[in-house]
Structure formats: C-alpha cells, structure tokens
Amino acid sequence: MNTQELMQIALDLVEFDAVPEDSAIYHPGADIRRLLFGLDVGTAELLLARQMGYDAVIAHHPVGVPHRSWRVFARHVDLMVGAGVPEAAARAAVAPRLAELRVGGQSRNYEQVPMAARCLGMPFLNVHCPLDELGRRVMQAAVDDALAAAPGAALNDVARALADLPAARRAETVVTVSLGDPAAPAGRVLVSHGALTNGGYAVARTCYDHGVDTVVYIHVAPGDLARLQTDGTGQLIVVGHLAGDAMGIEPYVDALRARGLVVDVLSQVLAAG
Ligand SMILES: [Fe+2]
Ligand SMILES: [Fe+2]
Known part of the structure; x- marks a missing residue:
C-alpha cells in the first residue's frame, strides 16, 4: 500500500472527495506493510518508528499545515446550520476564532517535522478532519x-x-x-x-x-x-x-488492518489491540 491509498481509505470512510486542509502527505512512500499511528507525531516518534522498523507513520493532529488548516474551522458554520442555527449567526460566532487561527498559522515553522520525515526517508502523513x-x-x-x-x-x-x-x-x-x-x-x-x-x-x-x-x-x-x-x-x-478522537481513529485503524496492514498505535485509548 502507498501513502496516497492510506489517505484515500480515510476519505472514503466519510465520502470526502478531496483531502481537507488540515491533512496532508508530507513524505510519500509505497510498499507499506507495517505502520505506526500516533495522535501527535514529532521528530522523536519518527525516529522511534525508524528504530522499530516501521514502513510509515500516520499522525492524527496536523503537523505541517498550520498556514492552511485554519480553514477547517469554518466547518463549525455547517454543523451549526445543520442544527438549526441561522447562517448569519453561525458565521458571526465563528469569524473571530477563524481569524485568530489564520493569523496564528502564519507564525509557525510548518517544515520542522515534515523535513525530519524527508531526512529519514520515512513515509509520513497526517489524517485529521476525515477521522474527526x-x-x-x-x-x-x-x-x-x-x-x-x-x-x-x-x-x-x-x-x-x-x-x-x-x-x-x-x-x-x-x-x-x-x-x-x-x-x-x-x-x-x-x-x-x-x-x-x-x-x-x-x-x-x-x-x-x-x-x-x-x-x-x-x-x-x-x-x-x-x-x-x-x-x-x-x-x-x-x-x-x-x-x-478515538471515536473516529479506531474505525480507520480497523479499516487499515482489514486490508492486511500491521498497524501499531502509540496509545492505549485510540484503538483496541
Ligand atoms: Fe481529532
Ligand atoms: Fe484531537
């Protein structure tokens, strides 16, 4: 399996037709059989994965897209409107924090962890919104x-x-x-x-x-x-x-395992086994 397919399986679980702005493939790879999943992945977890012989790493939380992940916060408008909140009121409620996230996203070193994955040659992606x-x-x-x-x-x-x-x-x-x-x-x-x-x-x-x-x-x-x-x-x-977070991560891990992948999770909560 390759990193593209790992992402696509998540998108298919929620019928998304595109990768959302808070999810990304940072270093692509193929022939993946054993992978490590973590809620938060930094350079330490990438090194751990290398040392333990994994073929790829999947993080849940975004690690390299702060300059665009803020857009996903706008989904609050859809959720609120779906619950009967007038759209204008929903937009007004979301706007200040959305602006904060957008400005804050400009300041972050979005390359830090993705570059570590590239240096290690470790296939690495994060899947956030589809699992949530x-x-x-x-x-x-x-x-x-x-x-x-x-x-x-x-x-x-x-x-x-x-x-x-x-x-x-x-x-x-x-x-x-x-x-x-x-x-x-x-x-x-x-x-x-x-x-x-x-x-x-x-x-x-x-x-x-x-x-x-x-x-x-x-x-x-x-x-x-x-x-x-x-x-x-x-x-x-x-x-x-x-x-x-486990509510959405577990079914994804199950879907990967059902395809024959070995998926180890750096958690006792996020997935069983
Ligand atoms: Fe989450
Ligand atoms: Fe979370």
Whole structure:
C-alpha cells in the first residue's frame, strides 16, 4: 500500500472527495506493510518508528499545515446550520476564532517535522478532519439513539450513552456534564466535532441562543467553560480528548488492518489491540 491509498481509505470512510486542509502527505512512500499511528507525531516518534522498523507513520493532529488548516474551522458554520442555527449567526460566532487561527498559522515553522520525515526517508502523513468527521457521526448516532430510546432523556443519560462507547470506556478521562443540571432534559443535542478544534465560548453560546439545548465538545478551554458557566444557561457535555478522537481513529485503524496492514498505535485509548 502507498501513502496516497492510506489517505484515500480515510476519505472514503466519510465520502470526502478531496483531502481537507488540515491533512496532508508530507513524505510519500509505497510498499507499506507495517505502520505506526500516533495522535501527535514529532521528530522523536519518527525516529522511534525508524528504530522499530516501521514502513510509515500516520499522525492524527496536523503537523505541517498550520498556514492552511485554519480553514477547517469554518466547518463549525455547517454543523451549526445543520442544527438549526441561522447562517448569519453561525458565521458571526465563528469569524473571530477563524481569524485568530489564520493569523496564528502564519507564525509557525510548518517544515520542522515534515523535513525530519524527508531526512529519514520515512513515509509520513497526517489524517485529521476525515477521522474527526467519522467520530462526530459515531457520537451523534449514539446520542440520537439514546434520545430515540428515551424521549425526554436527561443530560446524564446522554453522557452515559457516550461513556458507554468502547473508545470512551478505554480512556481514563470521564465523560462529564460540564454545564447544566445533569437531571435536566438534554433536549436538542449537537455533537460539535470535526472542525479542526472546538468552537469555544462563541459557538456554544450561539447554539444555546438558537434552539440547541446541549452541545457536546471533546475538549474545551477552561476560560471558555468559565464564561459559559458565568452565563448560567445552556448545557455542555465534554467527552475527553483522547476518548473523543478515538471515536473516529479506531474505525480507520480497523479499516487499515482489514486490508492486511500491521498497524501499531502509540496509545492505549485510540484503538483496541
Ligand atoms: Fe481529532
Ligand atoms: Fe484531537
């Protein structure tokens, strides 16, 4: 298998017709049989892979595309509109952070890790948005099933449905009701994931203002949570970073293994085995 095919398998899992801006092949390669997957890959992990005899490395988080990955944050607009938020309000909520990410992306040394892969001759890519989109679908389906099984389900019931997923059960973090009364009805729930990073205060606030009762993030900055708590309205469930990312990474690793590849994962959470 080659690096192009490794990327294509991820795109096919979510019917994407192009590689999103937060994913890239940094050093192509072919005849790949044994590969190492990591949430975060730097030069150290590339050297580890070389030392342990792997043919290629796949990272989840973007490592060499900060100057363009910010565009993926705009997916928050689609997620919010899909949940019933008016498009103008969604765009207004997303714009400040989108601009921050765009400007911040100019400052980073985007070559550092990709150059290490080239020097080592180690095939290397990162697959981000397709796997998070996959995980979003897994989590939204679990939430929707819980709501369908028990109309009027409480916030706690929704949190439990997420916590029962295998990826969450492997994690040491706990799926947490971070905002709202756990016994209150969950109402309309948006799993907000797959848009580079969480939407912070503005996305959650705007959802609450437009009919979304509960937002699910995989992580949130403490300052954003504090602001939401100060507002005193809205409901938020936080899944946990590794658990949330595992929701989409595990099916991808399974798909690679089903094609006969040996895939070792630098994690006890992201995939079983
Ligand atoms: Fe992710
Ligand atoms: Fe992540």
